[in-house]
Amino acid sequence: MKNRVCEILGCRFPIIQGGLAYVGNGRLAAAVSAGGGFGQVGSGGRSPEDLEAQIRIALAATDAGFGVNVPLSEHRDVSPYFEVIERMVRQHPGRIRAVSLSAGNPRPWIPVVRGWGLAVMTLASTPEQAQKAEAAGADIVICEGTEAGGHNGPAELTTFSLIPNVVDAVRIPVVAAGGIADGRTAAAAICLGAEGVQMGTRFVATEECQAHPNYKNLLVASRAQDTVVMERSFGRITRVLRSPFAEAVLRQEAETPGSEAHLLPMISGRMNARAALEGDVEGGWMNAGQSVGLVHDIVPAADVVRRVAAEAARILQQRSAQWQAWTDESIRSTDEGTHNPPSR
Ligand SMILES: Cc1cc2nc3c(=O)[nH]c(=O)nc-3n(C[C@H](O)[C@H](O)[C@H](O)COP(=O)(O)O)c2cc1C
Numbered sequence: 001m002k003n004r005v006c007e008i009l010g011c012r013f014p015i016i017q018g019g020l021a022y023v024g025n026g027r028l029a030a031a032v033s034a035g036g037g038f039g040q041v042g043s044g045g046r047s048p049e050d051l052e053a054q055i056r057i058a059l060a061a062t063d064a065g066f067g068v069n070v071p072l073s074e075h076r077d078v079s080p081y082f083e084v085i086e087r088m089v090r091q092h093p094g095r096i097r098a099v100s101l102s103a104g105n106p107r108p109w110i111p112v113v114r115g116w117g118l119a120v121m122t123l124a125s126t127p128e129q130a131q132k133a134e135a136a137g138a139d140i141v142i143c144e145g146t147e148a149g150g151h152n153g154p155a156e157l158t159t160f161s162l163i164p165n166v167v168d169a170v171r172i173p174v175v176a177a178g179g180i181a182d183g184r185t186a187a188a189a190i191c192l193g194a195e196g197v198q199m200g201t202r203f204v205a206t207e208e209c210q211a212h213p214n215y216k217n218l219l220v221a222s223r224a225q226d227t228v229v230m231e232r233s234f235g236r237i238t239r240v241l242r243s244p245f246a247e248a249v250l251r252q253e254a255e256t257p258g259s260e261a262h263l264l265p266m267i268s269g270r271m272n273a274r275a276a277l278e279g280d281v282e283g284g285w286m287n288a289g290q291s292v293g294l295v296h297d298i299v300p301a302a303d304v305v306r307r308v309a310a311e312a313a314r315i316l317q318q319r320s321a322q323w324q325a326w327t328d329e330s331i332r333s334t335d336e337g338t339h340n341p342p343s344r
Contacts, residue, residue, distance in 0.1 A: 004173040005196035008119045008139050010065045010097050012036035013309040014196030016175060017203045019069020019100055021045040021150065021287065022276050025210040026057030028203065028301055033064035035302025040067040040100060045269050048080040055088045065097035072104025082112065089116045100142065103151055107136045125153020125162065127169035134170045141170060142198050145178030149201045149289035152237040167193030181291035183311020190316065201289045206301040212279035215286050216298050224293025230285065231267055233257035241288040243281060
């Protein structure tokens with residue numbers, strides 16, 4: 001029995017590394033793909049030239065296929081990014097397998113990317129968005145619950161609620177994202193009907209990720225409750241690590257909600273880069289999801305892929321046997337109508 005996500009992306013495990021603004025580098029994407037997952041070079045926080053450089057690094061580091069993430073509304077002019085991807089696809093046929101489109105309307109770009117022979121993955125945070133993406137020709141829909149690190153949908157559905165609703169609403173394969181960082185959480189997503197998982201926070205704490213060691217160490221030290229949501233006063237949901245800087249942003253948002261003059265300098269990508277790349281974790285903000293509570297070490301990205309794949313397989317088998325043992329007898333007696341206490 002084939003897994004549709006693996007078939008579409010050409011990977012061994014349906015485990016995807018999400019687009020990671022500023023820190024989704026070519027070396028990380030290559031390491032994830034070489035390990036059997038599906039790595040993606042992130043264009044968020046990069047110039048088109050830097051995106052090209054990172055794609056070239058990934059091409060040189062592995063023979064495996066990988067993807068590119070384009071957070072559409074994060075770029076003032078998105079066309080140069082697609083020009084880079086098209087050029088790389090033509091120069092290195094078969095190596096870039098998919099583009100994931102997030103943070104904006106993917107519809108105009110789906111036929112363009114498919115026209116290059118690539119698969120399209122779109123991000124969705126409600127069943128309706130997933131249906132629209134399917135109707136527009138997306139090959140895979142990645143459903144991201146509000147536990148996830150980075151920008152999330154305004155409906156703030158949790159992964160646990162979102163996935164089964166989307167699975168009921170579309171026919172294309174559903175990939176679950178948000179809150180997944182180990183075999184248990186991946187197995188849970190599979191039980192909800194997802195055919196694959198995408199992780200972001202877990203992949204930041206890997207050896208190949210270009211995030212500053214201070215950021216990675218902070219992820220390891222943080223608990224599940226150590227994230228906060230910024231930018232709510234702008235109508236956006238951005239989940240970041242709790243830090244003195246993030247707390248200052250929240251205080252400022254409470255005082256001057258939605259004020260561009262006060263808040264834009266604080267929530268800018270520059271302040272993300274200061275912490276995430278330069279290591280000033282007190283002087284900037286860092287994306288992270290609630291899955292951070294499950295991040296306990298900094299390891300090679302391929303180890304994350306292997307661990308999650310093996311642990312999920314073991315857990316799915318174990319739990320299914322356990323559940324049957326716990327419930328078989330009760331289900332039989334319920335079916336036979338013998339579960340009711342005798343009437344007096
Ligand atoms: C550091 C970081 C940066 C992110 N940047 C992007 C991005 O540029 N584009 C995007 O589509 N998603 C982005 N995300 C979301 C991830 O791709 C992924 O869907 C999410 O992290 C999944 O939830 P998790 O953090 O619980 O693993 C980012 C997440 C993190 C943690």
